[in-house]
Amino acid sequence: MLLGFGVLVLFVGRGSVSPLFAQSNACPPIAEDQPRGIDVIVDQVELHGNPLSDSETAALVRDIEQTHFFASSTTNDDWANEIMEVPIRGTLQDNGYFRVLIEGSPYLIRAGGDGLHYGLRVEIEGGPQYHLGDVRFVNSREDKPLALSETILRQQIELNAGDLFSVSKIRRTMQSMTRLYGSKGFIDMVPEPEFRIREDSRIDLIFRIDEGPRYRIAEVAVLGLEPGARKQLQLPQSAGDYFSGDLWRTFFGDNQSRFRHGATFESAMSIFRNTRSSTVQLALDFAACPQPELQANDRPHLATRTDR
Secondary structure (H helix, E strand, O other): OOOOOOOOOOOOOOHHHHHHHOOOOOOOOOOOOOOOOEEEEEEEEEEEOOOOOHHHHHHHHHHHHOOOEEEOOOOOOHHHHHHHHHHHHHHHHOOOOOOOEEEEEEEEEEEEOOEEEEEEEEEEEOOOOOEEEEEEEEEOOOOOOOOOOHHHHHOOOOOOOOOEOOHHHHHHHHHHHHHHHHOOOOOOOEEEEEEEEOOOOEEEEEEEEEOOOOOEEEEEEEEOOOHHHHHHOOOOOOOOOEOOHHHHHHHHHHOHHHOOOOOOHHHHEEEEEEOOOOEEEEEEEOOOOOOOOOOOOOOOEEEEEOOO
16 A cells, blocks of 8 residues: 655665665766678669559668668678568558568679678569558457547557558557556556458458556655755656656656756666556656667666565
């Protein structure tokens, strides 16, 4: 049971919690980027069996030829697989070719002082061009209704029935749904898409949503500020509130000048999650060091604790 709802609790460290939030006074130097290997320049792209329009093809080829790639050795062709799986397959699947098959063959054109110049021959079997069919939202626990209404969930979808099926738009829909649930305290929510391909070249989409528990804030720690500055700080939430990532993200944006230069929301906010009580402890560190590389994740760092 939570006590003191609506009360901001400031703590420096308590038991096994303090090491998680500890920060050094000085930021370590950020290491310079190390060479990634041999430079690869793609001078020519041949797309055989390509179902895209001329303008779409020209844009795709231009993007590939203007991108710098790297190889770990002269016999390593991972860069070619990257091209086929990301820009080529991605473009085709965003144009409805959901079941496209791709096979590529790189060939060396010349070795120059600026790197290895390659051509890439790609065989494409596009298959049918699919459109979006019906969309449903269901709780992964079939005995429970969803916490959010179908109306608000449908507002997160960038596609309408009959539109060309686009994998990247479905991916953005899932990110939007995850953020929406996170703003309501459901920080463990996971959407799993299920695709049902119809004979009329439409794809019905079912989102099976594992909502997880709804988390309340147990405590909030403010680190890296003098006591006087802490008192003047207007935090968006306090103990007892359902955690909302959006509110804290907005707070960080409004107060970014107070944080150490280069800090990000992900590096400044730590969340210590107690799965047994469905509560979180928050640590907002104004002295947090910037992180040189962050994973492509919309949520801040989450740690799990179940021993309370």
